[in-house]
Structure formats: C-alpha cells, structure tokens
Amino acid sequence: RAAFLHGGLVWRLALHSLGLHHLPSVLDGISTEAVLFGDLLVGNGSTYYDDGLLDEKIDFICGMEMTNHNTWWPQPNTWDASGLNIGFWSAHCEDWFQ
Numbered sequence: 001r002a003a004f005l006h007g008g009l010v011w012r013l014a015l016h017s018l019g020l021h022h023l024p025s026v027l028d029g030i031s032t033e034a035v036l037f038g039d040l041l042v043g044n045g046s047t048y049y050d051d052g053l054l055d056e057k058i059d060f061i062c063g064m065e066m067t068n069h070n071t072w073w074p075q076p077n078t079w080d081a082s083g084l085n086i087g088f089w090s091a092h093c094e095d096w097f098q
Contacts, residue, residue, distance in 0.1 A: 001025050001026055001028070001030075001031060001051050002038075002051035002052055002053045002057075003053060003057075003061060004022070004023065004025070004026045005026060005050070005051065006053055006058075006076070008076060008079050008080065008085060008089075009062075009073060009074060009076065009079040009097075010053070010058060010061055010062070010076060011089070012089060012093070012097055013061050013062070013073060014061065016097075017061075030049055030050055030051055031051050038050055038051045038052045039051070039052035058075070058076060059071070059075075061073075062074070062075055062076075084096055
C-alpha cells in the first residue's frame with residue numbers, strides 16, 4: 001500500500017511487480033503497522049498515521065545492489081528531478097518505463 005501511495009516511479013514499479021489486482025488495497029485505509037512503523041502526520045490540531053516506506057524498502061524496490069549501491073531504477077530524488085516527473089504518470093513516462 002505504501003509503495004502505491006508513494007507515487008512516481010516507486011508506484012509504477014509496485015504496479016509492475018504486484019499487478020493491478022492489488023490497487024484496491026490502497027482504498028482499504030492504513031495497515032495495522034502504520035501506527036508503529038508508518039508516518040506521523042499532524043494537521044489542524046489532529047494527529048494522523050499513514051503507511052510509510054522506509055528508505056531501505058525504497059532501495060529494494062529500485063533494485064539497489066548492496067555491494068556497490070547502484071540501482072536498476074532511479075531513486076525517487078533522481079526521478080523527482082528528471083524531466084519525466086510532471087506530477088502524473090504520462091504516456092511519455094510509460095514509454096520510458098517500457
């Protein structure tokens with residue numbers, strides 16, 4: 001769920017690995033682990049929790065090799081700075097991914 005919510009390339013890699021049938025899980029709400037391991041969000045005087053992704057999980061999703069720290073796919077900061085990141089997954093993004 002957290003990978004789908006992350007967006008960008010991490011979202012697309014999760015979609016590729018897990019398939020479309022896992023998308024409805026995003027609508028199920030937070031997981032039972034969110035309070036212990038997720039992101040703490042504070043707004044309007046209220047506290048909320050949501051599923052978060054640890055950097056280690058992002059590294060895994062992007063295919064980081066532990067020996068030399070190279071990745072098969074760009075890290076989110078690289079993706080965010082690229083010209084492909086325009087706020088949504090475009091046809092151009094999909095062409096690049098394929």
